[in-house]
Amino acid sequence: MEFNMKSSPIYMLFFFLLSVMSQETPAAASLPGPGFVKAKPFALTKNNLVTELPFLGKEYQLTFELKVTKFGAVDTRSVIHLSATGADCCNVGDRVPAVWITKDKKFHIAATVNGIGNYYQDVPTVLEENKWILVEISQTLVDGKYIYEILVNEESVHKIENTTPQVWGPVKVFAADDWYPSVEGQIKNLMIETKNE
Secondary structure, eight states: OOOOGGGSHHHHHHHHHHHHOOSOEEOOTTSSSOOEEEOSOEEOOTTOEEEEESOBOSSEEEEEEEEEEEOOSSSEEEEEEEESSSOOSSSTTSOSSEEEEETTSOEEEEEEETTEEEEEEEOOOOOOTTOOEEEEEEEEEETTEEEEEEEETTEEEEEEEOSSOOOBOSEEEESSOSSSOBOEEEEEEEEEEEOOO
16 A cells, blocks of 8 residues: 555644744644744855754655755755764764755755665755745655655655664754855745654
8 A cells, every 4th residue: 555645634734834933943732743933034054943843753754945046166065964962974864854955956865774874865856946845755664664755846856765663862953054154045834744653
């Protein structure tokens, strides 16, 4: 049986919350675990700690929209970085997950998957300046297996079973992180949700 995040009550609740919220807030009590929602657009800046979650469970979803206003010549620029260790790379828990933009105008997305602290994918989607793009990174329990998946504009670009899922906590959420220059741009409709195990 295939799990469809789009039809879940949590997903529908998220978009309802976005329509009524105008500033950052802890996720509503009706979400299954601690979470975070920040609907209003905000500029990405280096070493910007947006929030700290008490934990991130084995099932989670990170969703946001990104608009790059200017691409740079630097190899890698930070968008968002969730870290359970407070470190950049490459131990288990350093990236749970994290997103960058490369100088080729593509996403570089890393997470801890299958015991690899820097399991990464270079997403082939080429980004454009001043255009919003939807990013979803999730790990969900499907037929007894934890499936890690990346979607860009609602299209799945990577999916794999994570045989060693973990509960992380506390988890710091940076947009952007302290280890790379930040992307010149904005994020909006940032949502992080998770489940109590």
